[in-house]
Each structure stands twice: as structure tokens, then as C-alpha cells.
Amino acid sequence: MDESGEFKRFFPSLIGAFGDFILKLEMGWEIHHGDEYLKNSLELKKGTGKKVQDYNLPRECIRHYFQALKCFVFDRPAPKDGLRHLDDLQDSELEPEFVKQANNFCSYVYENCKVKSLTNGITVTGRILGNLTVTYLEAILSGTIPCMENAVTALAQIENSQAVEEALIKYDDEMCKYIAQFPTETQEEFLNFHQMCESQAIPVFMNRSFKDEKQEYQGKLIIELAERKANYSKQNEDESIRCCKAIRNS
Template identity: 35%
Template sequence: MNRLAGAQKGFSLGSTIQSETKGIWMWCVPHPIFKDFVLVLLDTEGLGDVEKGDRKYDSKIFTHTVLLSSALVYNSMGTINQDALDKLKYPFITGELTELIKVRTGDIQDQEGNFSTYFPIFIWAVRDFSLELKIDGKMVSADGYLENALRLKTQKSSEDKEYNELRNRLRMYFGKRKCFVFDAPTDSRKQLKELEQLTDDRLNEDFVSQSTLFCDYIFKNAKAKTVDITVNVTGHRLGELAKLYTEALNSSNVVCLEEVVVSLAEKENRIVIQEATKYYEDRMKTMVLPTDTLNQFLDVSSQYEDEARKIFLKRSIKDKDQKFLLEFMVSFGVVYKSARSFL
């Protein structure tokens, strides 16, 4: 996470048995590749913190992370094994992520199939990996290693059904999956406690190169976050979404993505109405009144109105029935009437 931020330190690395991160921590930095974009890093506490022991809380943290992210990185140590998969079982199976998220209102069947449209890239990061990437004597890529771990069994028993259930969910929810394996950053136990002070030349060469590949992949493949496919998430909208998700989970324990988009559009469009109207007001204040003729006033006013309308149309979201455009025109009409009264 610190490497993604281009920093030596920031998110605590936690060199003791006690977990460092509680809740979700955020760090925003300029995107290293795409101009005018910001890289928002969310560091969440791990699943199954023994000090908290609250699985329902874990599910809510996980739900927030999935919905706010365009790339989700899941860490495990050593290997991709059943224990690492079992940690995902609670939010996906026992905690039923499908009970915390709905795509649309109403009792609509098979909503799970639509989740992959809203869910981020899934990246499995295997830390301190020391084995050979071989399956049945043949070399495989890290991605092949992950896909083999998610391979389904021929279902002949209840045990096979349970084995397949989580893997089915992961494959269905995350259409785009990626895996990276990392050597230990250093072979020295003492140095592990001082990672924040160690420069790359004091770390394992393979770890440094693997970390570079990992960062490059995220920079290039984690696209700008969208909601409802078409709405780009700005900084302000990210804050609003975080509040809407929190309110929904705390009040009803369910996030309806359709309702969240409607609420976001309501708040955003009213802000745009105010800003576009103010733009018109400010422009009108620059006009020297009274004008020589009424037509001169109308021409200039019409020009400023067009500019304000373009601002509204460019920044408004999900206004299919033009409800907010009508509100803007009514608001604009009041300002226009006020301006004419000074003629």
C-alpha cells in the first residue's frame, strides 16, 4: 500500500502480534500515470481480528471495501490454501454478502449475476511465498495458481457442494481476477521490524521487482470508479457514497445500489443547480445596467443562460426524466426575473 502511494511509510506495517488497522484508513495521492486523477488507497482491518471477534462487523467492512473500490487486494501468507479461502467464507457464504447488497429494489430473482458489473477487480496477493509455481510437474503463472485454487469439483456429495459454493461465488462476483506472489521482503527477522526504514537496495531483489509489477498492474488496470456503470466517482461523490453505504448498513443492514444512485443523484444535482444558477448570477452582475436596448439585454442574458445550462448538463447525473433540469430552469427563471427588474 505504501509502495502504491510512492512512499516509504504511511500505512503502519504492524510488526507486533496486535493488528494495527482498525476500520478503514484512507490515503489520497496524485495518480502516477493518469493526469487529473487521484489514487485513493483504502487500508482495511483484516478479516477475523481476534480482539474484535465480530463477524458481522467484518462483513460490513468488507461490503464497504468492495463497493468503494475499483481494485480489491486480498492478502494471504505463504500459500493459497483452504484456511485463506475460509476467511472469505463468512462475508460470501455465512454472512451472505447477497443479504447486504441488492442491485435493485423489489424481490428480483438472480440479482447475484449482476454483481460483477459493480464489483472491483479481485487481486490475490500471496505474501512470503517460497514454493515453486508448479502443478502436476508443469510451471504455471501466478494467475494459473489462483485459477487452479478456484477450480470446481465434479459435484457428487454435500462436501463437494460446500467446496464449490465459495469458489462459485468468487468466480461469479469477480469476473476479472489476478494473482501476485511475493518473496519475503528480507531474510532477516530483525530487518522485518524495520521495513519502513529500509531502502530498496537492502530488500530482496525479487520482492522489489514483484512489487513493481504489482503497482504497475494496479496503476494501469484499476479504472476510475463508477456507479451504475455510467457515473464517474469524484472525490465529493466518494464521500457521499461512503456516507450512504454506512447509513444503509446501519439502518437496514442492506445496501440497495439502485437506491444509492438515486440518493447520490438527488444530492449532486441540487448542488449543480445551485452552482449553475450562481454562475448565471455572477455573470449577470458583470453586465452594465441599464443596457441601451432591451434586445441587447436579452442577447447577453441568453448567452449567460446557455453557458449556465451547459454547466448543469455536463455535471448533472441520472436526470433521465429531466426533473432536475426543470428545477434548474425554474431557479434560473427567478434570477432572470430579478435581473430584469433592474432595467
């Protein structure tokens, strides 16, 4: 069964970017012929020998799997002296043609490139992409074949564990604002503090959680919040006892 169609659903556009492009000087090309340069680079050699097959295979894969091919070429961004401190230069100090090329490149990316996503339309953020990369590398290094389903499962564990941790940190940070008011006059006042902190922590989890379909990690968060509530309640009670003893002994 040919699975290439399934792969093509997830492959992004291929955008080539070549800096300090000088071939136009050697071949008489204009700078806007970047697409022609890429097209020529992907031309296949004729023949059947192994060297020809090795040469053609990556080019055939690129031409087949990527939905769109685009190429941008860039002149040298500044004169030789300016290259030494390129990061400090303003746009007005760069070569005008390079600035124009860079703007065209950015405009194309913003207007034409789709946001990377997984199955079910899950958007891949930079953090998620980093974790996916680690998961794939670990699979490859262990000698196994990377599997999207397994990678997503592992990613869910990583993301949801971190979501719980960040939510608990948020709860503690919020509760620290009220510790100075311990002991509270009543238990109801303490419960109000808890509820306000909890209301700040739960959205942190919800915004970070990833495919927690069985609400396993949400359940863990609720248990952890209950434990923290008990600890802060005990701290509140201990402070109340200390204050009562101080009043009695004064």
C-alpha cells in the same frame, strides 16, 4: 432463484496487492508468483464442521463472484533509511525490482480493469462512488437492506441538486463580470448579458446531471435562472435610476 449471475455482472476484478512481501524468502517462491500466492490463499479446507464452513465461505464467495483474480507482490521499496522519507524519493532512488513491480501493476490495471458502471451503462466516477458508499452505509446503519434501485434514485437526487447549484454559481460568477457595466444603455444589452451567462451555466448542469429523465431538475434550474435574471434586472434598473437622479441633481 439464483441471483448470483446478476451480481457477477457488476462485481469488478479482484486484484490483490501485497507490500513488503517476504514469503518468497521463506518458501522459495519467486516474486512473480503472486497469482500462486492468491490461489493458495483461496484453497478450501476439507470437512463439514462449523469452523471449516466459516473458513471456506468467504473464499467460496470470492472464487464465485469475482470474474477475474489477480495478485501482485512487492518487495520493500527502499532501504531502511529511505523508508523514513519514502514520499520524497525519486524512482531512481527506489529499489529497481520494486519499480518494475509497480509498473507491472499499473499497466495491468490500466489495460485490463473496466470502468465501474451502473445499469444503463452509467459510468461511476469517484464522486458518484463516494455518494453511493454513503447511501449504502446509511441503509445498513438504519437496518434496511441496500437496494441498487433505491441507491441510484437517491444518487440522482444528490447529483442533480448539486448540478443545479453549480450551474447557478456559474451563472452568478459570469454575471459578476458585467455588473460593473450596470446600468446598461438598453434592456436589450442586459438581455444579451443574461443570455451569455445562461449559455455558460446550462452546460455545467448538463455535464453534472444524472438520470434527470423527467427533466425535473432542469426545470428547477430554468426557474432559478429566471429568478436570478429578474433580480439582476432589478439591480440594473435601480442603478439606472440612481444615475439619472445623480445627473438631474448635478
